[in-house]
Amino acid sequence: MKLVDERIWSLFKSWSNQTLTYWSVFFSFGLCVAFLGPTILDLRCQTQSTLEQITWVFFSQQFFLLVGSCLGGLFKKTLMSSLSALLSSTLIISFVFAIIPLCHHVVLLSVAMGLAGKAMGVIDTIGNLQLVKLYQKDSAIFLQALHFFIGLGALVSPLVADPFLADDSCVLGANLTTNSSSSSDLEHLRNSLAGHGAVLRNTSQYPLYTEGVVITRISYAFWIMALINLPVPAAVLTLMYHERLVSCSSSSPRLLSRDPGSTPAVASGQGHRDIFNCFGPVRLRGQPATFFILHALGGAIVFITDGIIGSYAGFVYTYAVSPPLLMGHKKAGCLDSIFWASITAGRLSFIYLSYRYPAPVLLTISLVGLILVQCLLMIFYTSCVFLFIGTCVLGLCISSVFPSTLAFIEDMLDYKGSATTVLVMSASTGEVMLQLLVGSVIHNQGSYSFLLCSTITSFIGFYLFLLLLYTCRIHKNHQTDISKYMDMKEKQETPDVQMTE
Template identity: 60%
Template sequence: MLLDERIVTLFKQNLQHTLTYWSVFFSFGLCIALLGPTILDLRCQTQSTLQEITWVFFSQQFCLLIGSAVGGIFKKTLFCSLTALFVSSLLISVVFAIIPLCHNVLVLAVVMAVAGLAMGVIDTIANIQLVKLYQKDSAVFLQALHFFIGLGALVSPLIADPFLSETNCLQGNNTSNATEVMHHIRHTLTSPSASNLSQYELPMEGEVVTQVSYAFWIMALINLPVPIAVFLLMKRESMVPCCRSSSPLLLTRDELAMETQGTDAQDPPSKDSDMEGHGSLFSCCRGERLQDVPVSFFGIYILGGLVLFMTDGIVGEYSGFVYSYAVANPMNMAHKTAGCLASVFWAAITVGRLGAIPLSYRFKPAGLLLVNLSGVIVTVLLLLIFCKSTAFLFVGTWFLGMFLSSIFPCMLAYTEDILEYQGCATTVLVTSAGMGEMVCQVMVGLIIHIKGSYSFLLSGMIIGCLGFILFFILLFFHRTYKQHLTVGLGKTHITE
């Protein structure tokens, strides 16, 4: 068997919780991948310019980052976490339903900002709850969790594709655009820099002939079972006021811990109350004075976040600019062929996360991280060496996606293992990863604009090497932190 009986038993015991967290991440994937393919049709719907519609991307990504950062405040109790997940997943369905009604680009940007906030909250809370649920076995289930993002991101464009306009969806009197040109603009718009699209003049007025509304309404219906699943979990845990049973199942975790502390002051607080009572980074110091906390404690947070800043930055910049790189010199690939590269990249990430599920059980997260980070550097180096090979660009794209796929869940499991599953590191890591994806896209976009398309791979190589170096520094801080804990434990025994 790929998994032993203990893991299977744990999964069965937490089946409904686990499936619910996986489903909300599927919802996350649906939302994050639907905007890119439909952006030109949304431009027609709002009758805006190419430059104006790119602000919709920015509003979603920026608010996703904010949602990831503030999501940690909902982790104190399971009630807060599930309530936030229910509201967030329901908001995504509502957003899908009302996007076709947005005929102004500013209104559309606000709506997508709300979706971004909901996605950020989902990202943080689902990761935290799975880590709390499985602790030392969380790596396996985190890999599966992130697989569902990729699954949602693959399903979403497939549903949208039949409803996308092949030609310009605003029928003006003096402009007629070929299908190939529209295909090129659609793929270029997925990157955060639209300055190179100023040469294209698309009509601002005319009859709107897009059918993209049906895609969003279908996605709203597909996503609707997700908030229902969260609601059913809340009902099972007796968190719904109108559906509470006489003996609530979850007086257990939060309230029972407080009752125990109140009735018997000599008993130590329960493990669950210790984990769920932390509200900030400093409160994770377990009551120690701030000056007694070692530098390595904070170094683990910072370095773990920086590694994910770099690796998720590569994911963002590669998916955003691989098309632009492929159609430019020296590749000069056909637009339709180059458009497949991003799909190959995301398919590789999805398959890689699926394959990493059994690997996470067999090998420790630190070992997998070392292999993956090395693989990223080697793959990008080979892409640089064979920079004129169209075939190797597809092969390299696939392997790069495979190596990048499991870095985030492995780093999350590794860091939380070091810090004993208090949940504080998850907020830092999720926020750092989102920030890296946004910042690296913008920085690499500016570099490509100034230095040319060849700097695309060179930038990825530099970012990958920085991530690799930071990971080795993280290993050193881990060793230092373990020594501090050992010394502290020895002092405690002497005192006793």
């Protein structure tokens, strides 16, 4: 039995240049996602700032990622504008990696991370949009692969940074001696700060200097990542040359002859507009209420599931080192890496599963599995072994929710393009907002509330999915009724035309 049939393979070969380029661009996205957490203490030393000040770079990255997600929809009308935006975004990421070692003030570092976040948001929106536009009803399998490359990049950047992280204090005090914080204390701090929404508590016990001689070697890690990322903009530029979108290749672009969306609707600019046109007054006329409800429910589902990913990655370490588990710092520090590795493995496996099963089936399995794992984690909350097992299974279950939801919603809405932008924006917002919410709850109620919050949001997500299925049925019936009405109208008008002739 063949893993992929000839039709899917033929589609991939037809659009392999664009597909591989979008996948490589998402690898660049993944590099930016995961490097900040492990390197945050070394960046604190480099900028000679306090812990409270350095955590603002997390906010800067996440906020501008959301801004970039919104702006990404403005560049999708033509292949030229999309690839130009991707080229500039990937170059910005390499540029930011290269200049981070030169940012010796926390404000400059925040500006640099804001630029990187904006580039990440543009990549996120355009990459998803273009793959949906290329493959349409067959996009699910390729979207799963696209998001696999985020996980791959997120695994690479911490591995690059790890050899250059400081083992002890990277700022020598006025007497040119290291402070009293041990390597174990700094490892605990680094793991605690890995979550973007982490709430800083009891940091006064770690006497970290802000003035003195900086001895960090983290600059080499960022320069290496800048070099690793350089082939990505080169790949985008190569694709632009191949598609004859640069002046030195040809005066006649290949966009119209090769664009898979060259049906009359897409070629005339009606199929894939930016979000403002999609929800403009002209587009709203004649749209049923289910059109908007599907956008809202799809956005709410990915808001919750991406929020769970962000909050779990951010606070599983804090939960593990707190009572009743009281896990060791090194052992608990592995949980975040295991979680991201399982998400990456899950996306790899769902590439094949997306080919075998429709998106609603995969979403049902993922969301039911998510609820079961969360409930079992609450039941066996005193078991360190089950926390590791549950973390692995949780990552596998939640890994495919976003690409499956995106493929499902776009299919229901006949690939109008607006759903992709809405879902990307919702996912980015959920990752920020739920981390802040869960962090606040943990601060006020204790670490056990971390699992309770995740479980409650999982149930809400599954309930919204059931509403989504029900709305999809109503939307299909409405579309069928419209088609029947139009057919009857055409049949009634045809005899009148013949009699007139």
